[in-house]
Every structure is written in C-alpha cells, then in structure tokens.
Amino acid sequence: MSDTHAQTVRFVRQEMMPERAPPIREAGAVKWLRENLFSSWLNAILTLVSLYAVYYILSHVLPWMVFGIWDANSLTECRAVRDELYGENASVACWAVLADRWQQLMFGFYPSEFYWRPVLAVVVFLVALGPILFSGFPRQAIWFSAASPFLMYLLLWGGTIWGPLVVIVGFVIGVVAFQLLAKVAGNIVGGLASIILPILFWLFAAGPLASALAAALPIGLTFVPSDDFGGFMLSFIIGIAGITLSLPLGILLALGRQSDLFIINKVSVAFIEIIRGVPLIVWLFTASLLLNYFLPPGTNFDLMLRVIIMVTFFASAYIAEVVRGGLAALPRGQYEAADALGLDYAKSMRLIILPQALKISIPGIVNTFIGLFKDTTLVVFIGLLDPIGLSNAIRATTDWNGIYWELFVFIGLLFFICCFGMGRYSLWLERKLQTGHR
Incomplete structure (x- = not known):
C-alpha cells in the first residue's frame, strides 16, 4: 500500500509559494491607461485626437495667460510693453486692465472709503451659512443666521x-x-x-x-444709494437674495399646487404657469418700465428691489416644480403613515413628507440656484451695471478701448468659483444624506 501511494502522489508542497507582483499590464497606471484610454482601436484613436486637441489649446492659451502684462495704464501702453518684451503683435494678455479697474469690477461705484462694509457683509454671510449648511455648528448660532440679513442690509446700504x-x-x-x-x-x-x-x-x-x-x-x-452698487457685488446681492427668498416661496407654491383647497390650488397653478412661461428678461423689463405705471405718482420704488422681487418670483416658480416632483416621488404610504400617527397637515409635512421630498429634490434645487445666479447678468439690459455692464463701460473708455478677452475671463472665473462651490456642496450633501437608491 505504501509503495502504491508513493507512486500515485508524486509531490506535496509543505509551504505557501511567495507572493509575486502582478504583470505590468495588470497593475498601476498601465492597467488604468489600457482599460480607460486604449481599450480598443477606436478608443485609442479618440484618445490621441483628444490629447492633440488639449495640447493645441493649451499651447496657445497658456502662453497668452502666463506671459501677460500687468503693469500698464492703458491698452496703448500695454501694447508698447508687449512689443518691447515679446515682439510686435505677439499674443499675450493685457491683465493691466484688471489691476487698473478691479475695484469697479468688484464694487461698481461704491465709495472706496466704505469698501470694508461689503467685505464685512460677505464675512457675515459666510458665517451665517455655517449653521444652515453644516450640522456641526451649535444650534444657538441659528439666531445669528436669522439676524444676518438685517445686518448685511445695514452694512451695504447704511x-x-x-x-x-x-x-x-x-x-x-x-x-x-x-x-x-x-x-x-x-x-x-x-x-x-x-x-x-x-x-x-x-x-x-x-x-x-x-x-x-x-x-x-x-x-x-452713512447711507449709500443703490445707484452706486455695481460689479460682482451687485450680482452677488441679487443672486443671494433671490436664492434665499425663492426657496421658501417655492416650497409654499409646491404645497399650494397639491392642495385640495380650490382657491389656493388655482392661485398657485396660475402663478407658477404664468411666471414660468415668460422669459426672465421680460419680467426684468416689466420691473424696470411697466411697474411704475401701476404705482401712485411720486412713488420711489428702488429698481434693485424690483429686480430682486422679480428674480425671486421667477426662481420660486421653477423651485415649486422641482419640489413638486420630489413630493410626487414619495410613496403614498408615507402620507398614510403620517395620518396613522395622528399628525396634522403641518406636522406631517414638516416632520415626514418635506424632509424626504427635499432630499430627492436637492439636484434640481441647486441646479435652479446656479441658473439663477448666472442669470443675474441679464440686469445689464435694464441699466444696472453688473460685471458685464461694467466691462462694456470699461471698454468704452479711451484708455481701454479694444480690450476684450481679459475682462470676460476674469468675470467668468468669478462666476465659475461660486457656481462650482454650489455644485460641490450639492454633491457633498447628497452623499451625506444618501439621496437615491444604492
């Protein structure tokens, strides 16, 4: 038996084989490149074409941006410095316009001795956002958030x-x-x-x-009139006011549209459909031109306030539909569970229905906020000097007549920072609340 067993079992390993690194094609950056960029001949061609396009764009844009000129008092002087340093007609940016006019682009015609007031108002706004956006703040800090709009108004207008x-x-x-x-x-x-x-x-x-x-x-x-407001500060004020006021109004309109009360339902439907069915620029012209015809003679209704009201109404109509979608996405059992617990309408909405509906609606709400913030540039058509309006005014001066891309790159960067921040917070909040189904 032992001889037979020795003949059938030729070898038995007594220890584990040592670990060895995987093949180069199956690990690290090579594996990622092979699976994501060169997985097939079509993907390989598209990758090479894309790399060439990126190289072509960066090779033209980066030198224009990096070797730009910052020290000049006019476009003519900027071109003279360019010709001296890089040769005639070289493609470089004239960033000197930003060094010369950045105060106007940021604050408009706000008095320079009071620049500390809008800066402090921004600090107050960021601090007030803490208890609202992040749960780690003390609950007592919500009182500061409630008082912050009045404090910011006092700082801005005086x-x-x-x-x-x-x-x-x-x-x-x-x-x-x-x-x-x-x-x-x-x-x-x-x-x-x-x-x-x-x-x-x-x-x-x-x-x-x-x-x-x-x-x-x-x-x-010291009082500062609204006519002195401009630049990015004007867009920030209109955007933040519209976002802050449109969210609760949109929620109320969504609840009103789903209400069984005839008058409330029809008024909400009419408001949403009329406001949403007309372009924002038309409502801005209405606020600027037509609204005065319906006011008593001699009434001084601030144009910025009229714009904020119209922007708020416009955004609230879109938010109402976004929230209504969240309400419609909830199973009927959630409403029945609230009724089974003996909760009245207000408590069932506040404790059960709205928290779930708003979680579902986060992407749509933030998307509406981003669109609203970017649409603040439309106020240029009714005479308010937002960043676009001020860029046109700067380009109309004799010193900077002919400047173009530098101003719009700067304005676009400011809007990108704000909109990108809102988008990233939306993604963070979705992950935290685990919105959706896994």
Missing part, C-alpha cells in the same frame, strides 16, 4: 439702524399673532394673521416709527 430693527419687530408681531390665534381659532386663522398683521405694520406703522426713533437717536452708518 442709514439708521432703526429701519432693520423695525422690520424685525414686524416679524415678531407675526410670530406672536400665530402663537396666540392658532390656539384659539386654529392654524389657518393664525397663519393668515401672521401674514396680514406684519404687512399692515410695515405699510402703515414701520416708516413713521423708524423716522421717530432716528430723530430721537440718530445711530447708523
């Missing part, structure tokens, strides 16, 4: 401090009215009172009260 404080009093009146009347007459009556009473207070009592307080205690900052 004037007496009593104006923003009186506006805050109107919100306090609305909250108190809702808490008192909701317990006695129900949520509907309390909700209507929380809207009507603040509006009446702002229309008839806020102005005289603020004027009386300003006369008694003249505390505040």
Whole structure:
C-alpha cells in the first residue's frame, strides 16, 4: 500500500509559494491607461485626437495667460510693453486692465472709503451659512443666521439702524399673532394673521416709527444709494437674495399646487404657469418700465428691489416644480403613515413628507440656484451695471478701448468659483444624506 501511494502522489508542497507582483499590464497606471484610454482601436484613436486637441489649446492659451502684462495704464501702453518684451503683435494678455479697474469690477461705484462694509457683509454671510449648511455648528448660532440679513442690509446700504430693527419687530408681531390665534381659532386663522398683521405694520406703522426713533437717536452708518452698487457685488446681492427668498416661496407654491383647497390650488397653478412661461428678461423689463405705471405718482420704488422681487418670483416658480416632483416621488404610504400617527397637515409635512421630498429634490434645487445666479447678468439690459455692464463701460473708455478677452475671463472665473462651490456642496450633501437608491 505504501509503495502504491508513493507512486500515485508524486509531490506535496509543505509551504505557501511567495507572493509575486502582478504583470505590468495588470497593475498601476498601465492597467488604468489600457482599460480607460486604449481599450480598443477606436478608443485609442479618440484618445490621441483628444490629447492633440488639449495640447493645441493649451499651447496657445497658456502662453497668452502666463506671459501677460500687468503693469500698464492703458491698452496703448500695454501694447508698447508687449512689443518691447515679446515682439510686435505677439499674443499675450493685457491683465493691466484688471489691476487698473478691479475695484469697479468688484464694487461698481461704491465709495472706496466704505469698501470694508461689503467685505464685512460677505464675512457675515459666510458665517451665517455655517449653521444652515453644516450640522456641526451649535444650534444657538441659528439666531445669528436669522439676524444676518438685517445686518448685511445695514452694512451695504447704511442709514439708521432703526429701519432693520423695525422690520424685525414686524416679524415678531407675526410670530406672536400665530402663537396666540392658532390656539384659539386654529392654524389657518393664525397663519393668515401672521401674514396680514406684519404687512399692515410695515405699510402703515414701520416708516413713521423708524423716522421717530432716528430723530430721537440718530445711530447708523452713512447711507449709500443703490445707484452706486455695481460689479460682482451687485450680482452677488441679487443672486443671494433671490436664492434665499425663492426657496421658501417655492416650497409654499409646491404645497399650494397639491392642495385640495380650490382657491389656493388655482392661485398657485396660475402663478407658477404664468411666471414660468415668460422669459426672465421680460419680467426684468416689466420691473424696470411697466411697474411704475401701476404705482401712485411720486412713488420711489428702488429698481434693485424690483429686480430682486422679480428674480425671486421667477426662481420660486421653477423651485415649486422641482419640489413638486420630489413630493410626487414619495410613496403614498408615507402620507398614510403620517395620518396613522395622528399628525396634522403641518406636522406631517414638516416632520415626514418635506424632509424626504427635499432630499430627492436637492439636484434640481441647486441646479435652479446656479441658473439663477448666472442669470443675474441679464440686469445689464435694464441699466444696472453688473460685471458685464461694467466691462462694456470699461471698454468704452479711451484708455481701454479694444480690450476684450481679459475682462470676460476674469468675470467668468468669478462666476465659475461660486457656481462650482454650489455644485460641490450639492454633491457633498447628497452623499451625506444618501439621496437615491444604492
């Protein structure tokens, strides 16, 4: 038996073979290139063509950007420096226009001695975003976020401090009215009172009260009119105001469109369809030209405020449809579960339905915000000097007549930074909330 076994089992290894590196074609960068760029003859041709296109573009753009001229006071002087350094008609950028006019591109005609105010307003805005966008902030910091719009208004426009404080009093009146009347007459009556009473207070009592307080205690900052606003600051103000105001209004419109109450449903549908069915530029012309015909003679309705209102309405109509899509995507069982728990309409929406619908709607909402922020450049057609309008004004001067790409590259970079930041936050929030199905 032992001889037979020795003949059938020729060799038995007593130890494991040592590990060896995989073939070069199956590991590292070579594997990635072979699988992603050269997996077939067609992909190989497309890769080579793409590499040549990238090389061609960069070989022309990078020297134009890197070897640009920063020290000049006019386009003529910039061209003279170019001819001296690189030869006549060399292709280099004249970045000196940015060094000479960057204040106008950023702040418009805002007084230079007050530049610290819009800069501080941006800092306040970024700090106020923390408790809203990130959960790691203390909950008490949300009060600073609630007060930040009034603080930013005071910093940007200036004037007496009593104006923003009186506006805050109107919100306090609305909250108190809702808490008192909701317990006695129900949520509907309390909700209507929380809207009507603040509006009446702002229309008839806020102005005289603020004027009386300003006369008694003249505390505040130097007033800067809206006509001095311009550049990227103007786009930032209109974009942020539109984004901040359009989200809650869009959610209310989405809920109104799904409401069983006839009047609320039809008003919401009419608002959404009319606003969404007309281009934004038409609404901006309406705010600029036609709205004054419907106001009493002598009424001074600030143009920037009219633009912010129209931009807010326009964005809210799109957000309403995005949120309605999120609401429609929820299974019917979620609504039935809220009813089974005995929750009323407000609590079921706040605790169960809207959190899930908004998670589904994050990509669409952020996409609307990005489009809104970029559409702020349309205000140039109604006479507001946004970055595009100021670039046209700069190119119309004798010093910089003929400059072109440098200004638009700078403006595009500013908008890209803001829009890219919103997009990256959207992706981070989706991953954090695990939106969608795996």
